[in-house]
Amino acid sequence: MDRLLARSTGVKEFEELYRASRDDVYAYVATLLRDRFAAEDVTALAFERAYRKRGSFRAARGTARAWLFGIARNAALDELRRRARSAELDADPADEASLPVEDEAEFGARRLAVRGALESLQPRERELVALKFFAGLSNAELAAVIGTSETNAGTRVHRAIHKLREACHETA
Amino acid sequence: MRLRREPEPTPETIRELEALDAALAGEPVDPEHAELGALAVALREEAPRPRPEFALALDLRARDGFPAPEPVASILPRKRMPRRRWGLALGAAASVFIALTAVLSSGVLDSQNDNGNRRSEPVDEPLVLKSAPATGDQAAPEQALSSPSAGAPAPRLQGRQVERSASLTLAAPRDEIEDTADRAIEVTDRYGGFVMNSSVSGGEGPDVGATLELRLPARRLQPALADLSKLAHVRTRTQGSRDITAAFRSPRRRLADALAERRGLLRRLERAVTPNETVAIRARLRAVNRRIDRAQAQLRALRNRVVYAPVQVRIEPGAASRAETGGWSLGDALDDALGVLRTLLGATLVALAVLIPAALLGGLGLLAYRGSLRRRRERALEM
Numbered sequence: 001m002d003r004l005l006a007r008s009t010g011v012k013e014f015e016e017l018y019r020a021s022r023d024d025v026y027a028y029v030a031t032l033l034r035d036r037f038a039a040e041d042v043t044a045l046a047f048e049r050a051y052r053k054r055g056s057f058r059a060a061r062g063t064a065r066a067w068l069f070g071i072a073r074n075a076a077l078d079e080l081r082r083r084a085r086s087a088e089l090d091a092d093p094a095d096e097a098s099l100p101v102e103d104e105a106e107f108g109a110r111r112l113a114v115r116g117a118l119e120s121l122q123p124r125e126r127e128l129v130a131l132k133f134f135a136g137l138s139n140a141e142l143a144a145v146i147g148t149s150e151t152n153a154g155t156r157v158h159r160a161i162h163k164l165r166e167a168c169h170e171t172a
Numbered sequence: 173m174r175l176r177r178e179p180e181p182t183p184e185t186i187r188e189l190e191a192l193d194a195a196l197a198g199e200p201v202d203p204e205h206a207e208l209g210a211l212a213v214a215l216r217e218e219a220p221r222p223r224p225e226f227a228l229a230l231d232l233r234a235r236d237g238f239p240a241p242e243p244v245a246s247i248l249p250r251k252r253m254p255r256r257r258w259g260l261a262l263g264a265a266a267s268v269f270i271a272l273t274a275v276l277s278s279g280v281l282d283s284q285n286d287n288g289n290r291r292s293e294p295v296d297e298p299l300v301l302k303s304a305p306a307t308g309d310q311a312a313p314e315q316a317l318s319s320p321s322a323g324a325p326a327p328r329l330q331g332r333q334v335e336r337s338a339s340l341t342l343a344a345p346r347d348e349i350e351d352t353a354d355r356a357i358e359v360t361d362r363y364g365g366f367v368m369n370s371s372v373s374g375g376e377g378p379d380v381g382a383t384l385e386l387r388l389p390a391r392r393l394q395p396a397l398a399d400l401s402k403l404a405h406v407r408t409r410t411q412g413s414r415d416i417t418a419a420f421r422s423p424r425r426r427l428a429d430a431l432a433e434r435r436g437l438l439r440r441l442e443r444a445v446t447p448n449e450t451v452a453i454r455a456r457l458r459a460v461n462r463r464i465d466r467a468q469a470q471l472r473a474l475r476n477r478v479v480y481a482p483v484q485v486r487i488e489p490g491a492a493s494r495a496e497t498g499g500w501s502l503g504d505a506l507d508d509a510l511g512v513l514r515t516l517l518g519a520t521l522v523a524l525a526v527l528i529p530a531a532l533l534g535g536l537g538l539l540a541y542r543g544s545l546r547r548r549r550e551r552a553l554e555m
Contacts, residue, residue: 027219032553118218130219157192
């Protein structure tokens with residue numbers, strides 16, 4: 001798909017990328033913004049930008065998914081900046097609606113602990129978790145998105161997951 | 173983005189990362205890392221999922237090729253000028269800048285003004301001769317000129333009277349000597365000058381050539397010479413100037429003396445009583461008037477030397493005409509091609525002299541902007 005997208009900049013290849021990434025991009029953006037409706041707007045915006053810029057994708061620089069998530073990241077960070085400028089909110093409350101809606105009865109102790117632990121992470125760590133576990137990016141793709149080396153990305157993911165595990169234990 | 177360098181991962185870290193990847197891929201995980209694997213799976217299940225209605229709406233937009241969004245969401249950034257338009261606008265601005273720079277630095281505007289003057293002045297301000305007794309082949313003014321430009325102080329240098337002169341030797345093909353002479357006369361007319369003498373010999377004889385003695389307004393001598401020089405290949409071109417201020421003194425003094433004497437004679441004539449006395453005074457008046465005329469003629473001639481510069485144009489057979497050489501030769505083509513290349517090279521150098529610094533500045537500005545934007549975005553993540 002990457003090669004096809006790079007070579008043809010075709011609509012068909014982009015559709016394939018869209019289908020494979022729609023929910024992942026949304027999950028990542030929603031984790032960064034913690035606002036369902038803002039996440040929807042930014043997700044749509046990211047795909048529009050990616051669609052317009054599909055000709056600029058270069059396979060040599062990384063995979064199509066890494067390229068797409070880079071665009072989504074920029075759009076989300078721009079939204080965070082815009083919010084910081086206009087609203088000056090001290091802290092955005094987590095939008096509970098952005099989390100999976102399930103029956104209370106289905107909540108196990110572990111899942112509650114995981115959610116609690118996620119909340120305790122720093123935004124950068126939460127971003128890493130979102131890219132790794134929500135979007136399913138490889139360490140190399142993750143590194144390309146956040147602009148670091150693959151080794152650095154792996155180490156940071158490792159540190160975030162350990163922090164998360166400790167937070168889970170504390171919550172439990 | 174923090175450029176903090178992380179330490180190299182330990183083997184245990186690598187194993188744990190591999191366990192995470194395996195768990196996410198649904199592969200079996202080493203029992204030692206089972207808890208980590210379970211956490212990875214639990215995390216994946218915590219991924220926010222889009223609302224079905226949003227997913228459907230986005231699918232439809234994807235199917236339509238993501239048409240431009242309607243301006244409903246305030247969350248969307250302001251519509252910016254497309255990059256291509258920016259490029260076009262910058263390109264146009266750069267082109268205008270380069271063209272302006274080239275035009276201003278080449279002095280074309282100045283020369284165009286000169287050309288405009290050359291063409292318009294003879295029409296707008298025709299040189300009017302009060303009287304022009306013939307002294308050569310063609311009529312030439314020996315009297316004072318009434319045109320503002322004729323009496324213009326151009327050749328004067330802070331009250332000095334300067335006579336200018338020039339000579340030009342042109343080389344033209346044998347069969348074009350008469351045409352070249354005609355065009356030289358046209359140039360002379362255009363600048364308000366006149367031909368004192370002309371001699372043109374055409375044909376195949378040894379004395380073929382043309383000699384023109386011109387008088388050109390001194391204040392327009394330079395552009396006129398430039399136009400004459402364009403008529404054919406210039407072999408020699410000389411110019412000179414001579415201060416003739418002193419030459420004006422004697423006739424002016426004689427004129428003043430004669431005028432004073434005439435005034436005295438006229439007063440005496442009024443008081444004359446006898447016929448003999450009257451006759452004698454009248455005779456002296458006639459003599460004084462002749463002296464006045466001579467002095468005035470001398471002054472006019474001197475003034476003409478200042479106002480009109482003598483220019484001698486000699487047209488000699490020299491360059492072979494295209495008819496003689498059989499038209500446009502390979503050498504001509506090579507010369508023309510080299511000329512074009514030289515011009516292009518010069519224009520390219522001028523353009524590069526502007527574009528390279530502009531591109532460097534633009535590149536630095538772009539890098540600075542991108543760096544600044546990246547930092548601001550990363551800061552937004554920490555808010």
